Amino acid sequence: MKKAIILLLSIFFANTLCAQEQKAIQITKENKQREVLIKENKRIFIKTVDGKEYSGRYSVEQNVLIIDDEKIELTDIDYLKRNPAFTSILTSVVFVYGGIVTTTMGVALSILVNPNIFYLTIPGLGLIYAGFQKPNFHKKFIAEKNWMFEILTIPE
Numbered sequence: 001m002k003k004a005i006i007l008l009l010s011i012f013f014a015n016t017l018c019a020q021e022q023k024a025i026q027i028t029k030e031n032k033q034r035e036v037l038i039k040e041n042k043r044i045f046i047k048t049v050d051g052k053e054y055s056g057r058y059s060v061e062q063n064v065l066i067i068d069d070e071k072i073e074l075t076d077i078d079y080l081k082r083n084p085a086f087t088s089i090l091t092s093v094v095f096v097y098g099g100i101v102t103t104t105m106g107v108a109l110s111i112l113v114n115p116n117i118f119y120l121t122i123p124g125l126g127l128i129y130a131g132f133q134k135p136n137f138h139k140k141f142i143a144e145k146n147w148m149f150e151i152l153t154i155p156e
Contacts (some may be wrong), residue, residue: 006013021153023060025078030146038082039154045136048076055083063151074149079142088134094130099124 025044028035038044046054046067055065065072105121141147 003021021155024152024154025058025060025065025080027141028148028150030148035140037152037154043083043085045081046072047078049078050071060151074151075123075142077149079140080149081136081140083136084138087138088136091135091137092131095127095135096146099127099129099130099131100147102127 022040024037024039026035026037040060041057043056044058044067046058046065050053054070056067059066061071063074064076065077102124103121103126106118106124110116110118111118125126143149143150
């Protein structure tokens with residue numbers, strides 16, 4: 001029994017000694033001392049100064065962000081947003097479903113009740129269009145508005 005406890009404790013200590021440190025992006029506002037931390041392998045959306053857009057899980061290598069095998073310097077970031085998969089899928093589905101229901105109700109009611117109700121299809125088509133445009137309601141961290149981006153190492 002003693003050997004098992006000693007073995008488990010030694011494995012635990014070896015694990016804590018060899019544990020890797022996780023990297024993250026720290027986003028701070030200069031004048032308000034507000035900071036946000038986004039850990040590595042989270043989904044983000046980045047627009048660079050060149051106008052290119054990158055979306056996906058990011059990793060850090062030598063103080064450079066990597067999304068889909070594209071390297072992005074921190075100084076090249078125009079703005080950054082969180083882009084969780086669950087909320088992206090949920091908002092798209094809700095918009096498309098709401099648009100389909102509104103459009104079919106507008107068509108059905110205009111046939112059965114009053115032809116002026118056909119105008120209800122316009123907001124329905126707008127909802128469907130908005131659902132296909134990847135809606136993202138998370139806060140933008142814009143570099144021009146004094147948001148500073150830096151890479152931190154977080155011990156696990």
